[in-house]
Amino acid sequence: MNDALFEKAISAIDAANAVDPTLVPTPDGPRPKELVHAELMTAWVRRLRPDASEALLLAARAQHIRRWESPRSSFPEGRTGYLRWRTQLYRFHADTAAALLREAGYGEDVAGRVGALIRKELLGRDPDAQAIEDALCLVFLELQLGDVAGKMDREKLITVLRKTWTKMSPAARGLALELALPEAERELVAAALA
Numbered sequence: 191m192n193d194a195l196f197e198k199a200i201s202a203i204d205a206a207n208a209v210d211p212t213l214v215p216t217p218d219g220p221r222p223k224e225l226v227h228a229e230l231m232t233a234w235v236r237r238l239r240p241d242a243s244e245a246l247l248l249a250a251r252a253q254h255i256r257r258w259e260s261p262r263s264s265f266p267e268g269r270t271g272y273l274r275w276r277t278q279l280y281r282f283h284a285d286t287a288a289a290l291l292r293e294a295g296y297g298e299d300v301a302g303r304v305g306a307l308i309r310k311e312l313l314g315r316d317p318d319a320q321a322i323e324d325a326l327c328l329v330f331l332e333l334q335l336g337d338v339a340g341k342m343d344r345e346k347l348i349t350v351l352r353k354t355w356t357k358m359s360p361a362a363r364g365l366a367l368e369l370a371l372p373e374a375e376r377e378l379v380a381a382a383l384a
Contacts, residue, residue, distance in 0.1 A: 351382035
């Protein structure tokens with residue numbers, strides 16, 4: 191790993207996410223949501239894969255880069271609209287990350303690999319893609335479950351949690367069970383697993 195190049199790319203990704211207008215509470219006070227998300231993704235990937243490659247760590251950091259620029263509300267309601275939004279996001283995140291990586295000095299090999307991981311092209315065939323999926327699921331449980339629970343009816347949320355659980359590797363499931371979730375969220379997870 192080229193430490194200087196890696197740090198330059200991480201700084202560029204973090205700078206792009208630092209202007210997120212949505213703030214989330216943290217122990218250090220309110221911080222930009224996607225910056226917090228990127229840091230958590232990186233931490234989970236490092237925990238899941240202590241041997242993580244440079245490309246895997248870059249993909250984790252850039253997974254939701256500048257996500258607020260393409261809000262869900264800009265697509266039609268319903269499953270079809272959701273799937274169109276999600277597919278567009280994969281391309282947007284991958285293209286945005288690739289541009290920043292090239293500016294930092296990375297070649298097409300790394301930019302392409304990061305893009306493939308962000309677009310989830312290799313899910314089901316690549317341990318790095320599974321690590322990204324696991325980290326996404328863990329960040330959802332850790333950072334977003336409480337907010338989603340306030341917007342979704344209980345049965346639908348339990349279905350979402352069951353689908354989330356099936357996406358996760360056994361190692362990620364073990365880590366999920368160790369999360370210090372609030373009581374109401376722990377109860378939802380328990381209900382989904384029952």
